Amino acid sequence: MNDLLDAVRRHSDAHADAHGIARTPVTGMTTVRATAPSDIVHAISRPLVAITLQGRKQVTMGSQVLDLSAGQSLLITADVPTISQVVRATLAAPYYSLALELDAAVIAELAPQMQAARAEHVLPLRMLPTDAEVADAALRLMRLLERPEALPVLQASLLRELHYWLLAGRHGAGIRQLGWPGGHAERIARAVARLRSEFARAWAVEELAEVAGMSASAFHRHFRATTSLSPLQFLKNLRLIEARRLMLAEGANASSAAYAVGYESVPQFTREYGRLFGQPPVRDVAAARLRAA
Missing domain, CATH: 1.10.10 (Arc Repressor Mutant, subunit A)
Structure with a gap:
């Protein structure tokens, strides 16, 4: 795991944006870096696996709270609402993780070849130790970033291999349900x-x-x-999370953000925003900007 940490550190330190996210040319793969504990982040996460390599992060879905530290993998097998926060990170020892969005088409192709049984329903949020084979495949993908001429040739096969080891490992039962036609x-x-x-x-x-x-x-x-969530609760969360992004990243005011995401009533938007984020939009955005200053 130390080699994978070194590879993720090199890429993150060179390419992370203001939010600590460093995208890669590999489809669906990003690295994350934080040099201090983060704000609470609300999201509706896509199916993915995230390997914690240094530091500590808490991820919550409903009443389920997962505490991720180095060597552990978070598996998300559905588009579920999560609340996350980096809780241990310093300038001397930053938080680092590697995240890969799961490809249902690759899973659907591999699972029958592996003669894997149809998975029973499992929790959409799980934490387990990272399999050695998964870490090894992830390391070879990270090293591929330093050989850009090889990326177009080898990326697909290495992503397929990584999905294979995920299916064959501890997370397999949870992942199989994604690709079942x-x-x-x-x-x-x-x-x-x-x-x-x-x-x-x-x-x-x-x-x-x-x-x-x-x-x-x-x-x-x-x-x-x-x-x-119910379908309409899910839609409401999507809208509120996007509205917050519009206000923080693009400088939209509360009313324009509300209308942009589909609200017809600004007072209703303000009430529902406060229930999700803990305070009205103007106050929440001002506090977030002050913390980032």
Whole structure:
């Protein structure tokens, strides 16, 4: 793991943005760096695996709280609302992690070849020790960043190998459900993709159920079981998280951010924003900017 930490450190120190995120040319792979404990971050995370390499981070979904330290992997197998915070990081010993979004198409191809049984429903948020084979494949992907001429040739095969070791390892049962054709996870993922791309429009549950190819009652039940939220609660969280980004990153005021994400009432937006983030938008954004100064 020390070699993987060194590779992630080199890339992060050279390329991290103001938020500590360093994107890579490898599809879906990013590194994260923090030199101090972070603010609380609300997100609706995509399915991914994140390997903690140094420091400590807490991730919460509902009543479930995971405390991630070096050598542990976080697996997220559905688009679920999370609250996360880096809780141990210093300038001398920064927090470092490596995150990879999971590719359902690759999983759907590999699982039958591995003769893997259909997975039972498992929690969408899990923490386990990182398998040695996963860390090794991740290290070779990171080293590929320093050989850009080899990236177009080797990236796909190394990503496929990494997915193989994830399926074969401790996280396999949770990951298999992502690629099961026609399964509930795959159907709910179709509806989530539409919500993510068209969050500003008004949606009826019946429309989303049609996207998923399910009855409205079955869709509502499986959506909540998969994401922990009802479809309309999920949409509301998407809108509020995007509105906060618009205000912090693009300087939008509260009313323009509210209308941009699909709200028709600014007072309603203000109430719901306060419930999610703990204070009204103007006060929350001002406090966030003061902490970042």
